[in-house]
Amino acid sequence: MHVLLLKEPRDGDSGPDPYIKELASHGHKATLIPVLSFKFVSLNTLTDKLFQPEKHGGLIFTSPRAVEAVKMCLEAEERREEWNSSVKDKWNTKSIYVVGKATAALVRSLGLNPLGEDTGTAEVLSRVIIEREDTNIPPFFFPCGSIKREVLPTALRDNGVPLETLTVYQTAEHPDLEKNLKNYFTEQGIPASVAFFSPSGVKFCLEVVRRLSGEQLTQIKFAAIGPTTQDAMTAEGLCVSCAAQKPTAEHLAAAIAKALQ
Known part of the structure; x- marks a missing residue:
């Protein structure tokens, strides 16, 4: 299934992002869209x-x-x-x-x-x-x-x-955020799961994700990297399907895989 990760790529890290790799090991195809610029x-x-x-x-x-x-x-x-x-x-x-x-x-x-x-x-x-x-x-x-x-x-x-x-x-907010999200939804369709990695990610992305998903929003399993992000999602009225027990690629991938079973 398709999973959308709303996070920055790991800096200076060669090879695949650990979150993409872990989700692939559970049989899911993850795509990463950077949310923030610094x-x-x-x-x-x-x-x-x-x-x-x-x-x-x-x-x-x-x-x-x-x-x-x-x-x-x-x-x-x-x-x-x-x-x-x-x-x-x-x-x-x-x-x-x-x-x-x-x-x-x-x-x-x-x-x-x-x-x-x-x-x-x-x-x-x-x-x-x-x-x-x-x-x-x-x-x-x-x-x-x-x-x-x-x-x-x-x-x-x-x-x-x-x-x-x-x-x-x-x-x-990343200057290309909205454009990248639109392209993703156009090319890949509605993802099975969307993962948020920070309260600012929720702030900058949620409105666009809601708009692009339309009526299918309720079918998406929303995941949080940790309690702070989960609180931000809940405050926006989002139903959080799963949260990582620890903020690592392994824990988040396991939580998403379980939610998508």
Whole structure:
């Protein structure tokens, strides 16, 4: 059956997207349509912060995009050398927290040692940080996107863990989103399942999907990558058929395959 994945392709990943591969192993043909486009901002400020580890209690990354912004700050030869020779080791004496395996892998590629990759959500990660960390430390540094949810900052502040945030990328609707969706529905017809990967994906795509599906909307099995996305779908009055137990390709593919049986 046809499954529509409303998500970005994995960055710099050669070979097929893991979600497409996992769904194929269940006998389903998945297509990926990118929903978001990203613009990096405040990179000079970010560079300054990265090279002053002594002013922070540690680092927090909740998205691969935030780590990409860091990589951009290290592109200059002399910056990279300074980072590799001393700066990254200073950060590694502190806690570096991440959500999810993709973010953790990118953090490792910077020479840093991530904690919390199995947490899966910002809620769970914030609990881990609160349990582990002291309140009388310099603030954690949290580079993030323009539409981050306030769950983690609020939880840390409520528990006295100091935090400093910096917006390093802005999220907008992908310029070709509507055109790509129309082409998909014209060529492939109504998909058996549609998977959402973020609340912003729901915000940008749902109206178009509703319009293109018409009366057949109720036949589609809608899937969510996790609880936050599921909440956003439910808030829009969508019937969610399944959600991944963990935000991985394996778990989502298994959930969709079961829903389509």
